[in-house]
Amino acid sequence: MYTIIDVETTGQGNKITEIAIFKYDGLQIIDEFTSLVNPEMYIPEYITALTGIDNGMVADAPTFSEIADAILNITEGTVFVAHSVNFDYNVIRNEFKAIDIDFNRKKLCTVRLSRKLIPGHRSYSLGKICNALHIEINGRHRARGDAEATVVLFEKLLRAEGSEKVFNDFLKKSSKEATLPPHLPSSVFNAIPNEPGVYFFKNKKGKVIYVGKAKDLKKRVLGHFYNKTEKELNLCRETVDIDFELSGSELVALLMEDAAIKKHFPEYNKASKRNPKAYAIFSFEDRNGIIHLAYNTLKTIPNPILTFYNVTDCRQFLERLCTQHSLCPKYCHLQEGVSQCSHYLIKTCQGICIDKEPVTNYNQRVKSAIDQTIASSKDVVIKERGRHSEEEAFVLIKNNVYLGYGFIDRSEQITTNEALENYLIPQKNNVDVQKVLKNLLLKSIT
DSSP states (O other), X not given: OXXXXXXXXXXXXXXXXXXXXXXXXXXXEEEEEEEEOBOSSOOOHHHHHHHOOOHHHHTTSOXXXXXXXXXXXXXXXXXXXXXXXHHHHHHHHHHHHHTTOOOOOEEEEHHHXXXXXXXXXXXXXXXXXXXXXXXXXXXXXXXXXXXXXXXXXXXXXXXXXXXXXXXXXXXXXXXXXXXXXXXXXXXXXXXXXXXXXXEEEEOTTSOEEEEEXXXXXXXXXXXXXXXXXXXXXXXXXXXXXXXXXXXXXXXXXXXXXXXXHHHHOOTTOOTTOOOOOOEEXXXXXXXXSOEEEEEEEGXXXXXXXXXXXXXXXXXXXXXXXXXXXXXXXXXXXXXXXXXXXXXXXXXXXXXXXXXXXXXXXXXXXXXXXXXXXXXXXXXXXXXXXXXXTTEXXXXXEETTEEEEEEEEETTXXXXXXXXXXXXXXXXXXXXXXXXXXXXXXXXXXX
16 A cells, blocks of 8 residues: 655745645555645745745645644555655654654655666656656646656556566665665665765766765765755755765775865865965064064965964964973064063063063074974874775875875885875865874974
8 A cells, every 4th residue: 555645845944835645555546635734934935936835825724733643544554655755755754753753654766666667768857757758747846736646657657567576675674765865876876885985976967066974985875865854855855976986094085075075165065165274384584683483374475384274273383482482472473562572371581572682592592493393393104094905095294284195005115205205196285184184293393
């Protein structure tokens, strides 16, 4: 027994404005439930333009809680069928969840069934596939019209060659068919390995709309399909292809993910899109021969001593230098527009700002601080597991700056860090990478 269902919603928030359910026994419709629904929220104009359902039409309609029993009764013991089933199913399930009722039904998706049983069509949207199969829709983007057309489509699928095996396979507990996005071929998902790497969700135009990383690619990708948030539902509805790249390790996957997000700017990734401004510590000598330490944007500095990705880190580093080398906060530009230093944390100045210390003595300590900072900057090679047993991965940090990652065959004889650069996949250093590599990048500084 099947219930073939369609809902119309408010769009943002996905509150139901109309629902249609046809109970179908495999031969004919034996029951029907159709109703407008008061979503108890405003219906946006663009939704009204699409569906024709406005706020006035639903003002006196029952709320979902008032029709919940009717929905439970008609769907009890049936398989929940819809075009792009995960959308309709999760919208209804969330409505039940809001009134503390757990809604669970077996599912079948007519998009995925159509792709399997009647392959070769350019589009499997309800409008396009019905037009191709000469199925009339009386009331497009209205629940009853779309559900009734889905019934006719479902009848054709039931009677298609090989349908019995396909239906049985889709309904098996181990099957992922009801879970996968409607437009994603199962062969694409099945090709994803249980290994570390990055993955790319793509829309019908081939554009990358989401980038993620994982220790287990297949498990993580599948997790998206079980997530019931509105963002994840929309992401899955747009996904028609998934690409991936192996990394060998979680660390390299993190670095690959950051680079990919900054390259593609996917609409469903919020974090790591920014390319933050870089700042640098530098030195200069004033007209009185006093050496200053200061910071500014990296692009304005020809010979930076050290690079950071926010002003706070620059100031904290200069504060540590002041304390450790008895430098003056005024001449380290931690205080501006003062005649003499009076920093609330740093009390170690020996009086250069009030002419109590010879310039040569002060400059000697500044040069010592610079030399120690430069000397502490070193090359670091992080070795990681490769993408297969005959390979190693590495991450290269030079002078405390991340240069990128690479992969190298275990049979190669590499004796110097410079030789590694022949295998390097260059990447940009930035604040997000700094967070990933923070301990390794800065552990030797000061």
